[in-house]
Amino acid sequence: MMLIIAVLMLGLGLALTVDDFRRVRHHRPTIAVALVCQLLILPIACFGIVTLFALPPVAAVGMMLVAAAPGGPLAGLYSHLFGSDVAFNLTLTAVNSVLSVFTLTIITNLSLDHFLPDEDGIGLHGREIATIFAAVLVPIAIGMSVRTRRPELAARAERLFRIISVLGLGLFVLAGLLTNGSDLADNLTSVSPAVLVFALVSLTIGYAAGRITRAGRRVSIAAGMEIGFHNAAVSLSLALGISDDFAIAVPASIYGFAIMIIATAFGFLIRRLAPGEPAPVNRPPRPCQEHRAP
Numbered sequence: 001m002m003l004i005i006a007v008l009m010l011g012l013g014l015a016l017t018v019d020d021f022r023r024v025r026h027h028r029p030t031i032a033v034a035l036v037c038q039l040l041i042l043p044i045a046c047f048g049i050v051t052l053f054a055l056p057p058v059a060a061v062g063m064m065l066v067a068a069a070p071g072g073p074l075a076g077l078y079s080h081l082f083g084s085d086v087a088f089n090l091t092l093t094a095v096n097s098v099l100s101v102f103t104l105t106i107i108t109n110l111s112l113d114h115f116l117p118d119e120d121g122i123g124l125h126g127r128e129i130a131t132i133f134a135a136v137l138v139p140i141a142i143g144m145s146v147r148t149r150r151p152e153l154a155a156r157a158e159r160l161f162r163i164i165s166v167l168g169l170g171l172f173v174l175a176g177l178l179t180n181g182s183d184l185a186d187n188l189t190s191v192s193p194a195v196l197v198f199a200l201v202s203l204t205i206g207y208a209a210g211r212i213t214r215a216g217r218r219v220s221i222a223a224g225m226e227i228g229f230h231n232a233a234v235s236l237s238l239a240l241g242i243s244d245d246f247a248i249a250v251p252a253s254i255y256g257f258a259i260m261i262i263a264t265a266f267g268f269l270i271r272r273l274a275p276g277e278p279a280p281v282n283r284p285p286r287p288c289q290e291h292r293a294p
Helices: 002-013 018-052 057-068 074-081 086-115 126-149 151-179 181-212 217-228 232-242 246-273
Strands: none
Touching: 002 086, 002 126, 002 151, 002 232, 018 057, 018 086, 018 181, 018 217, 057 086, 057 181, 057 232, 057 246, 074 086, 074 217, 074 246, 086 126, 086 217, 086 232, 126 151, 181 217, 181 246, 217 246, 232 246
């Protein structure tokens, strides 16, 4: 499964440039608040939702893996559709993807220790952590290098790697459905409400991060989409890699579809409740009155 994560990260690196990291200085307060929300507040919120809905232990771990995953590639697309700052998405994705190497391992191990304390040998240890580092950082660096030197090739390759990763994950999910169909049905009804609530909470917290820092409507929507779209593919790959129980992959599978519907409704709602400021009307100057002699 680390191979799939590496392919996903390579595709992400093909979309990033060094300028995406340099732009951090333009939105320092918003980037800082957004990262605190995504790396700290959302995992805590997810833990509360998991506890509130009393999810089975394995499904609870799967939910925490979704919360620990960085932003997904669809965040930029949705930001573009709803007229927000796509450059901000790329900047936050670049920073968060690097930091996720640490947060994924920490949250994964804490979740396993809390929800599955009797499972011996399960978890991310020294070798697995080093593998995650290599599977995330090295492909991102390679992808960025290709994007810098051969931008046209990178644009074509990004689409290809995205298709390959989706097909690979699809085969794993299909195999899991065929062999664990009854277990999936049992977990589907109990997990879905928690997933839907978490998706809405993620979008709302992200949007609030922009509003708190007074970053403006466009950046606020971009922050909402970036924090709302957790990379379900990464969490799904990691889930299937650490446990043979397919129930651990159910939250990520549901989230990948649910977030697209909820984010669409969220975007239209924000546009209705917080419309953009109207452009100023440029009125022509009044003509000077001629002073006529009496």
